[in-house]
Amino acid sequence: MNSLRHCAVVLCLLLISSAQAEDKLQVYTVNYPLQYFAERIGGEFVDVKFPAPEDVDPAFWMPDAETIGAYQQADLILLNGAGYAKWVTKVSLPRRKLVNTSSSFMDDYIRIEDKVTHQHGPGGDHSHAGTAFTTWLDFTQAARQAEQVALAMKKARPEHTRVFEGNYQQLEHDLMQLDANLREITSLHPEKRLLASHPVYQYLARRYQLKLQSVTWEPDVSPDPAQWHELELINSKHAGKWMLWEAKPIAETQTGLTSMNIMSVVFEPSMNNPAKGDFLTVMKANIENLRSAWK
């Protein structure tokens, strides 16, 4: 009799847990920062998925029909906005489920006119013409994006409003802490000039008043003579002593840069899932890297 009662209790618990799993808000995102924000805010009440393979740049990725079908089934689809993830304009997604997380600062988007195409990863040729899209590298903007995520979740699951609100407050605090730390560092030597290996740091430069000039290099590809020449031309006027990289550049590039008296510093935009840690730890590491450059 006792064992029968135990079985019934276990069965009930299983049923409750499976019902809770089914009831979880299904959230799909177009990049890793939004995945991180959604997980932090939604906690146990959401199931967040970002299905881009780890070796692609999510901004220029094109999902297959099956993955698009999975996005269509989600309860919420978190978009970055600012022209990020161009595939969104070429597929059919339910408008009602789309959330443009940067819609509250659309007027502050940075327009760019870069017409140079380049290639990295399996995504094919692309250019960064249009709108700068790494909006979250301005941590105040990241907080505003997180706020939109929280609003969308509260609307979808009003019964968990207090949890979402509490989690958002904590996330906002963390992001504003990053913002304060970075401002503190960059304000030490506001005259410092930097170079960027890729045109993805526009919002970072604007918020933290970095004097930044970009080239279009890849960390894993050795620049050709024309690219070295372009850098020489830029730096003849700009005189940058540090170059920001999305990942550690290959030794050959580092040696070439060192010979030009340019040091390399990694500042990962964290568009895709990090190999280790999370958005917060990656950004903290980025800030520490910058701190060493600012000494």
Added chain:
Amino acid sequence: MMDSLYVAWQYVTWNRGKTLVLITSITLITFLPMALQVLLNESEQQLRSRAIETPLLVGAKGSALDLVMSSLYFDDEVPEIISMQAVRQVETTELAYAIPLYVRFQSRGFPVVGTTLDYFDFRELKIEEGRMLAVLGECVIGADVAEQLGIGPGDSLVTSPENLFDIAGIYPLKMKVTGVMARRHSPDDLAVFVDMKTAWVIQGLGHGHQDLAKTRDTSVILKQDERSVTANARLMQYTEITKDNIDGFHFHGDESIYPVTAILALPNDTKSAAMLRGRFLDDENYQIIKPDDVIDGLMENIFRIKSVIDAVIVIVAIATVLTIVLVFILSLRIRRDELETIFRIGCSRMTIVRLLAAEILIIILTSAVLCAVLLWLVQTNSSELVRGFILR
């Protein structure tokens, strides 16, 4: 009585021509008003059910009926075009969510309906075969489209030019059919559904072509400088969206100015619906309508016309009955000798009356059976008949 029926049957089968005319006249005069009533009832039911299902419709100022017929029944008449700005205007009120519709193009005689995936949820349309729209250039088709054209997932459909003389117009787009929807016995069965963006590609607002920055064919370049490259009319645009060329497809300009023919506005609740109607009441560019009200007005007009038709049918029926009576009277005169002979060989006058009554009974019964069969056919196919001939 059986004897009378036997003799009467022999008579009507011998005089086939006269019998056939009489049966046809009686059948038609009884069938027509009944069939008309069946079709009207079905039309009303279809019109009303779809209108009741659709809470509010936003479109350009103008004919409310055109707007409803285009947006709910995919009629050929294209209402005045509005822009996606109106969609944002509805959405920003947060009183309703908006489903844009762009019903303008056709493919092999069927309307191409540009919309968003929300439409399928709203109308509870399910895919029976294949899969839902995923990528630009794909379409899903209604059950009747699949049946009539004999196509299914994996086949293609090409859009038709808006008119035959549109030789300088837009390129036709070859669309890939990805799915067939389950039958809903509604105008959705007769439509080809595409994403809004695909509808804009059909119009030429979004297009794909070779990369001008990379092309070696200088004959397609009109002007080139450091910042831009301008192509001439020789630049070929893609007429089919494939995995290989989808990256080359792009849209020009702000999406808010892109066209739509109507917006299905689905309010949060009754209060929101009233407030939304209030917001658009004095709008200079848009009208907001309750399709149910428009269909009520339409049905009132239809029933007014039907009462006139009923009166005409009554007059025609009286004329037909009088003609039939005349035919019988004249027939009796012609058959005077025949009836006299029947009387002389010993049949009573009552027997002769029974014989004549049996003839009339056979004709009326045959007409009634024919009328019932025809009515059954109309009743059984009324849904398709209405959608195929009346609501198109």
